[in-house]
Amino acid sequence: xxxxxxxFFLMHLxxxxxxxxxxxxxxxxxxxTSFTTLLGVWFIFDRFQVVEGFTFNEILLCFAIMTxxxxxAELFARGFDTFPRILGNGEFDRVLVRPRNTIFLVLAAKTExxxxxxxxxxxxxxxxxxxxxGVVWSPLKILTLVLMVSCGCLxxxxxxxxxxxxxxxxxxxxxxxxxxxxxxxEFGRYPFAIYGEEVLKFLTYxxxxxxxxxxxxxxxxxxxxxxxxxxxxxxxxVFLLPCYQFFRFALRRYRSTGS
Amino acid sequence: xxxxxxLLRMRFLYGMQYRVAALAGLATQFAWGFMEILAFMAxxxxxxxxxxxxxxxxxxxxxxxxxxxxxxxxxxxxxxIAETIISGNIAYDLARPLxxxxxxxxxxxxxxxxxxxxxxxxxxxxxxxxxxxxxxxxPASPEQLGFFIVSLLLGTCVVTTxxxxxxxxxxxxxxxxxxVFAMISDFLAGAVIPLPFFPEPIRRVVELLPFAAMQxxxxxIYSGHITGSSMYQGVALQLFWLAVLWLGGxxxxxxxLKRVITQGG
Numbered sequence: 001x002x003x004x005x006x007x008f009f010l011m012h013l014x015x016x017x018x019x020x021x022x023x024x025x026x027x028x029x030x031x032x033t034s035f036t037t038l039l040g041v042w043f044i045f046d047r048f049q050v051v052e053g054f055t056f057n058e059i060l061l062c063f064a065i066m067t068x069x070x071x072x073a074e075l076f077a078r079g080f081d082t083f084p085r086i087l088g089n090g091e092f093d094r095v096l097v098r099p100r101n102t103i104f105l106v107l108a109a110k111t112e113x114x115x116x117x118x119x120x121x122x123x124x125x126x127x128x129x130x131x132x133x134g135v136v137w138s139p140l141k142i143l144t145l146v147l148m149v150s151c152g153c154l155x156x157x158x159x160x161x162x163x164x165x166x167x168x169x170x171x172x173x174x175x176x177x178x179x180x181x182x183x184x185x186e187f188g189r190y191p192f193a194i195y196g197e198e199v200l201k202f203l204t205y206x207x208x209x210x211x212x213x214x215x216x217x218x219x220x221x222x223x224x225x226x227x228x229x230x231x232x233x234x235x236x237x238v239f240l241l242p243c244y245q246f247f248r249f250a251l252r253r254y255r256s257t258g259s
Numbered sequence: 260x261x262x263x264x265x266l267l268r269m270r271f272l273y274g275m276q277y278r279v280a281a282l283a284g285l286a287t288q289f290a291w292g293f294m295e296i297l298a299f300m301a302x303x304x305x306x307x308x309x310x311x312x313x314x315x316x317x318x319x320x321x322x323x324x325x326x327x328x329x330x331x332x333x334x335x336x337x338x339x340i341a342e343t344i345i346s347g348n349i350a351y352d353l354a355r356p357l358x359x360x361x362x363x364x365x366x367x368x369x370x371x372x373x374x375x376x377x378x379x380x381x382x383x384x385x386x387x388x389x390x391x392x393x394x395x396x397x398p399a400s401p402e403q404l405g406f407f408i409v410s411l412l413l414g415t416c417v418v419t420t421x422x423x424x425x426x427x428x429x430x431x432x433x434x435x436x437x438x439v440f441a442m443i444s445d446f447l448a449g450a451v452i453p454l455p456f457f458p459e460p461i462r463r464v465v466e467l468l469p470f471a472a473m474q475x476x477x478x479x480i481y482s483g484h485i486t487g488s489s490m491y492q493g494v495a496l497q498l499f500w501l502a503v504l505w506l507g508g509x510x511x512x513x514x515x516l517k518r519v520i521t522q523g524g
Contacts, residue, residue, distance in 0.1 A: 022434035029438025036446040044302065046458050051305045175283045179290040187294050194301040195294060 001104065008108040016113050023114060030117030034067050038125065041189055052194045053223075057133040059190060062217055064125040065145070066188035069152025069212065070181075071118035077157045078112035081181075083164035093256050102251065106164075135220050144216050144230050151233035152212040156181060158243035159207070165243075165250035184209050191217055211236035262357060263365045270369030285381055292325040292386070296393060311455040312484050315396055319482035320453050322395040324474060326382040329374035330415045331448070331474040334441040336367055337426040341437075344429045349519070359516075360423065360509050367419045399483050406490050410477040413497040417472045418444075420504035427508065430515040448473040455484065469500040 016023055041063060045056040054062075074081060086092045086106070095105045135141060163177040184207075187195070192203050192210040203210040215232040218224035228235075299317050303310055312320070324331075340363055343349045352359055386395035398404045425440040445451060447470035454462055454475050465471060476493045479485040485493055 019434065021432060025432065025434060025436045025439060029436065029442060032439060032442035036442050036451050039446060040451040043452060043457050043461075047309045047311070047456065048302045048306045051301050176286040176290075179287045179294075183287075183291060183294065187298070190298060190301070195297040196300075199294070199297065 001100070004100075005104075005108050009111055012111040013113060026114040027117035030114055031121050032117075034071075034118050034121045037186065037189060038063065038121070051190070054191055054194075055134075057129055058217075058221060060125055060129040061133045061135075061220070062191055062213065063189040064122045064129060065148050065217075066152065066185055066213060067118060067125070068122035069149050070156050070185040070188075071115050071122060072149070072153040073156035073160065075112055075115040075119065077107060077160045078115070079106040079108075079110035080157075080160040080164040082110065083160075084167040087167055090256065092254075103161075103247070133221075135222075140230065141220055144219055144233075147231075147233040148212050148216050151236055152209075155209065155212055155236055155239060156184065158240045159184070161243045161247050165247045168250035168254050180207055180209075188213055208236040208239050263361060266362065266365045267369040270366050271373045273370075273373070285378060288325040288328060288378065288382055289385070292321050292382075293393070295321045300392070312453065312482070314392065315394075316479075316482040316484050317453065318393060319395050320478045320484075322382065322386040323478050323481055324450070326379040326386070327375055327411065327474070327477075329378055330371050330411070331418055331450070332441075333418060333422060333425070333444045333448075334437055336370065336419075336422050337363075337437070338435070340366075340423075340426045341429045341435045344426070345433060353516070353519075360512050363423055363426065364419055367422055368415065371415060371419065398481050399486075403480060403483065403486065403490075406494065407477055407481040410480050410494055410497060413494065413501060414473050414475075414477050417469060417497060417501050417504060418474075420501065420508050421469070421473075423508045424504065424511065427511050427515055430518065444470050444473065447471070449475040449478070453479070455479075467496070469504060472497040472500040 041059060042056075045051075045059065049056070051059070079086065083106070086095075086109070091109075092106075095102060095109065098105055130137075159177065159181050163174065163181065166174045166177065188209065192214045193200050200210055200214065203214075211232040215224070215229040219226070219229040296318055299314070299321070303314050307314075310317075343352060352362075355362075383395065386393075389395070398407060421440070421444060425437055428436055428440070447465055447468055449471075454465060454471065457465060466475075476485070476497055480490055480493065
């Protein structure tokens with residue numbers, strides 16, 4: 001399966017490199033999307049040095065983590081992000097007749113390398129902020145950081161999966177999922193606690209985005225010593241179960257559009 | 260003129276078709292508006308003295324921004340026009356007895372207004388009855404409301420002429436670079452953060468650019484952050500940039516069309 005995925009991966013890479021101008025311009029556009037967010041944060045912090053006890057560099061760390069998780073999810077799981085199109089043009093029927101796992105095939109069907117623009121952005125911010133954010137890096141803290149990024153990426157993948165599942169019922173994409181995916185990334189630039197208690201509760205217990213962001217961030221910044229905060233990203237993965245079940249449920253209801 | 264009106268009507272009706280999509284979009288815009296306001300609230304709590312607008316003005320700014328998102332968004336428009344350029348179908352359009360530039364402008368304006376019509380009323384209706392710090396307020400005077408409406412229309416025209424330029428770039432790149440155009444204008448027009456939140460020296464320059472003639476002007480006039488003589492100057496700035504972008508677009512289209520070679524068949 002891994003070999004097959006690598007095959008698909010290289011194929012996408014080659015095909016997207018055929019149109020170099022288009023590729024670089026779209027990558028630049030993707031770089032700019034998160035760059036404007038970054039500029040916004042910078043301008044705001046130029047005016048208000050601290051928010052809810054978080055300094056500019058601490059916010060940058062948070063921004064880099066969320067941007068990286070999101071861009072990785074988008075890079076690999078773009079097939080689910082553009083799922084309504086795959087359903088609409090009948091491509092999905094071809095996926096179903098192949099002798100492999102459906103989710104694997106949709107994942108392999110599309111890899112969006114232009115998202116490297118956003119990934120590059122988060123890398124640059126990491127390079128700037130890691131030595132400056134005041135965190136004393138111990139092996140446990142490095143592990144926390146890795147968990148935040150990887151589990152965050154998986155969580156966004158789960159949300160893409162839910163988005164795709166809705167498309168089975170509506171064929172059109174549902175814009176309201178954007179508040180969780182794009183919104184999660186955009187508003188995730190600040191620790192979710194600044195949005196107030198209700199939002200934090202929602203993002204802890206319902207859609208656990210705060211578990212990969214706010215709680216482990218407290219651990220990184222020594223504002224909390226609790227192991228549970230450090231391991232919160234792992235707990236967040238429980239969210240993937242209902243996502244997967246929902247996708248399976250929706251898949252059973254699938255009827256081809258016939259085109 | 261009659262032809263353009265017919266085009267406008269046709270596009271408008273076409274845009275009104277997607278009612279379910281508009282409903283789903285509404286929920287997103289509400290949630291988005293709330294989160295924006297909550298974030299600004301946190302900064303207001305952190306240091307009210309450094310807040311460059313009154314808090315209620317920021318709230319009005321954000322709700323209007325959500326309500327009229329379709330008028331001012333610079334992404335998601337003109338894909339069909341870019342497609343005619345890339346595919347070469349533009350040859351048919353050139354054979355029609357209509358000025359191509361005006362036609363594009365008309366079509367995009369109509370699409371914007373149709374999308375905005377569906378979305379603005381519910382957002383405004385709810386934003387007006389929300390509890391206090393979140394509530395959208397009416398402008399202080401009828402004059403302000405009048406200028407807001409004029410400025411809103413002008414701002415939409417400025418964005419649309421900018422979108423045409425974005426499409427025209429396709430003649431040279433043969434691929435859509437909408438995202439690059441959109442990100443630049445979004446940021447400089449105050450879609451990411453309102454222009455008053457920009458650092459002082461940068462703000463002074465940005466406020467003269469064509470992007471400041473987009474959503475920045477009507478939203479700040481409505482919320483009462485721009486009043487009196489700066490309001491008149493603001494509308495004049497919008498007229499100026501509209502004229503420049505309009506003429507510039509027409510000129511660029513003429514120039515680009517010289518490069519177009521129509522093959523037979």
